[in-house]
Amino acid sequence: MNNKLLTSYLFLIITSFFLGCSATGENKNNTSSSSISLHVGDEKYFTIDTKESVVAWTGSGVHGKHDGYAYISKGELMIENGQLMGGTVEIDMTKTEGPGHATNNNLINHLKGPDFFDVEKFPFSTIVITKSAAINGENKTVTGKLMIKGITEPVTFPARIEIRDGIVKASARLIIDRTKWGIRYNSGKFYDNLADRAISDSIGFQINIVAKK
Template sequence: MNNKLSITYLILIIAPLFFGCRGPVKNKNNASASPVSLHIGNGKYFIIDTKESVVVWTGSSVHGPHIGYIYISKGELMIENSQLMGGTVEVDMSTIEGDDHRSDNNLIKHLKDSDFFDVKRFPLSTISITRVASINVEDKEITGNLTIKGITHPVTFPAKMEVKDGIVKANGKLVIDRTDWGIHYKSGKFFDNLKDQAISDSIEFHIMIVAKK
């Protein structure tokens, strides 16, 4: 995975593009996210350039933060009159890496197992944008449905966007509570006396998207 940007760290979760938090909407069959279907050829849709886009995750324990990457497999943004109207993003959970772009260390292997993302059972995570509120020309508040491990929650988060010369650039920051998506490993909410073994429930995602016609 070359040509990817470095940023911040997270020891527990990835995600796709636009979020915030309210009550849970869980998939009854506990299946993985459905593959994203793209509107190729439709002039309203800009296809995400997966080589120029990346999600940087940051998680932490009492010993400090961890930073890494996860990659978008496909996605699109719907643009009308230079304004974001909707879109979907699909993330390949098997691409989780550390900040050194390695995927074969013990931390990354653990993130992929059933304690965390259970990647074999749930290889995809998705975000579907349901609402976009414009704060000003660049600043947006994006709401969507985020699916991780077959569990879907509505989420909202701020993002900056630019539409210029047929290219859309978006940069957003989302913080979620991993336990809402069924990731309870060493969470102080679910386990007592963890002491210096506790892992933060909060996970931060920096989402950088480039989309083109």
């Protein structure tokens, strides 16, 4: 093989190598990056104030319950004629905290791992609000879609929504069956003879949101 052909051959190998590395990196970043964009400047949308909003969670087992926090990374609520019409809430699962806002203990590390939320692969969960219906006054029934670990399931939950002076305050209580989102660790539905290692399939979320123009 002459020098010219050898040089061309090596160039093709090196180019293919770097293009392959670039594509792999892009796919990885897409998996771990935020998946929603906001309607900035649209009068119908109120942007969630992430410093004033929080999601509290509660889980339980035979020996008692555990609770903690997860934080909203971004989101918005769509309000038309004084009514909640839609919205998106994105939760950063990598910032899950336990009692006392602990961020690095056996419980929190386990929740972040593959047995539960697998935050390395799925760092964000999202709630997409599709509609709300009035119950009485500021009390609503909200319908939407909840994505956890890349799995999306429909949800319906009660919420209280107050709109005053360009500020939306919303509080909601959402209880889910974790196994619908592929979280089966020590679930009595899938494992026998768990005894005192059994963990409830129900996880409760108290969602408090403040959204502003």
